[in-house]
Ligand SMILES: Cc1ncc(C[n+]2csc(CCOP(=O)(O)OP(=O)(O)O)c2C)c(N)n1
């Protein structure tokens with residue numbers, strides 16, 4: 035028999051064996067890395083992390099991000115053993131455990147709080163959804179940025195450490211290989227985010243085998259190049275070295291820290307240690323027995339938490355976290371007395387509420403046949419809102435001057451390493467990281483926006499998808515939204531991007547038709563609590579529609595609305611469009627009207643909002659018995675069949691664009707009033723034939 039182990043080792047082996055048992059019970063999952071990293075996470079949580087399991091949403095808590103999301107059992111074991119409490123969707127701490135042992139026993143099963151990969155808003159204590167490798171790392175950069183900003187904004191004389199949380203992210207070889215980690219590390223180094231610590235599990239194993247197959251970076255040199263402090267722990271089991279490394283991080287005030295930890299995947303498994311076989315499949319009953327024997331564990335028992343383990347965590351992280359948290363709330367009480375306005379802001383920020391009168395400066399735009407680009411209108415609205423909503427912050431992947439997303443009012447400022455109170459961020463040309471950084475910022479509850487050209491939404495897409503999956507109210511502003519880009523040509527002309535964004539569940543896509551629809555779109559977006567939104571905006575000017583003649587833009591809130599009604603009685607044909615093509619439909623409508631044809635124009639800025647309306651409203655806007663229908667959108671026609679029906683006609687893009695002045699492209703691709711009129715007439719004729 036091995037000698038009886040000390041309580042630290044017992045706790046570590048509990049994390050390991052819970053992970054092994056859960057993966058075995060599920061007959062799927064990733065046991066090796068939780069086994070290897072149990073001592074790393076134990077050291078961090080038990081001795082350093084300022085986290086109160088009783089109140090896992092305490093605003094100034096340290097954040098822990100498991101970027102290697104496949105090692106989810108590592109996190110679930112910690113949430114269970116430290117007794118993290120569940121929190122409701124209304125931010126109330128509930129009495130029950132976030133992860134009871136029963137949930138671990140049902141790892142990866144339907145409705146278990148322990149899904150395959152950690153999911154934010156599903157399991158309390160999970161700070162972000164991870165699984166797509168590298169995303170968590172970039173999230174952690176966003177959290178650290180938001181932390182620095184909150185400190186600069188809220189900390190005041192006498193309260194200079196009110197906000198001072200740190201962000202830890204744990205990653206593996208996979209995260210390091212993904213390009214997003216380089217983008218995120220580069221940005222973090224540039225911004226000198228000293229509140230950020232990444233722990234790199236250098237086990238040199240991925241799914242296909244040894245990293246020699248595909249990865250020979252000198253990671254330390256790479257990060258030194260990014261401006262990070264780099265330190266090493268040669269043995270993941272060495273608690274003293276780990277503690278020293280975390281101490282180094284805490285003492286490093288001028289840059290982020292990377293801790294490279296050498297570990298052995300499936301540590302202690304006699305036949306599977308250091309093999310890729312331990313990455314993504316259960317160890318097997320026999321190997322589990324042998325491993326437990328190695329640990330000095332009862333070989334045949336499962337899901338064991340030995341005496342003293344819960345108590346040990348309670349006396350360590352539990353006590354430290356609670357003391358810190360209680361002291362913090364006591365200080366917030368004083369803060370509220372001294373700085374009531376800031377305290378009110380802080381409260382609203384954390385509850386995703388808007389300040390009173392947040393939209394009071396939002397402009398209204400007068401009718402103007404020449405009009406302005408929707409990106410320009412958006413820039414004005416964003417600035418009007420940004421003045422009131424002090425925690426609205428963001429920037430662009432180097433395209434703010436084009437996307438009109440710069441906050442220009444007095445005091446907006448830039449977010450720099452030595453001035454982290456500014457609200458204009460410069461993401462650099464790093465769209466992938468930008469989206470994930472925005473998610474991290476939103477997780478720390480600032481209202482975050484980012485911008486680029488619509489075509490490059492493709493580069494940001496993995497993060498956008500996770501905004502939607504996490505139900506985060508991130509705002510994406512994508513301009514240069516069609517072949518309207520003109521001379522830049524097909525590389526810069528989005529075609530399938532709008533359709534692909536509409537395909538993401540829970541993402542609200544809005545393509546406003548004129549300046550006043552932009553106003554309404556921003557109002558919709560600002561009121562979203564738990565959904566991300568994409569604003570799709572033009573580079574070229576669009577007429578500001580005469581709202582005396584046509585209907586009000588307030589219909590934007592319902593996703594689609596009747597903009598121009600047929601002159602008398604039921605319409606013969608429905609013309610539907612979004613964005614720049616709405617004015618085109620109005621032109622066609624007037625021509626049809628002059629010829630005695632009854633058309634209706636429906637502006638459809640957001641399919642998602644429209645689809646959520648009651649059937650009655652949808653039928654009112656698009657009467658089911660009017661089957662003569664034409665849609666017009668300078669984008670892939672993919673998806674429009676849902677509204678035009680099988681018999682309807684969609685004018686859109688079925689090829690890539692071309693490099694030419696817009697006026698020539700419009701002719702080449704058929705976005706002319708004459709073409710819309712012809713399609714409408716044909717639709718009416720076809721519908722007539724169907725009836726007879
Ligand atoms: C973006 C992305 N690509 C691929 C995968 C599939 N995948 C999950 S884990 C993994 C290997 C990761 O290796 P490493 O990070 O070294 O983790 P370890 O095996 O050491 O735990 C891969 C390819 C993924 N989750 N995300």
Ligand SMILES: [Mg+2]
Nearest residue numbers: 206207237239
């Ligand atoms: Mg690895």
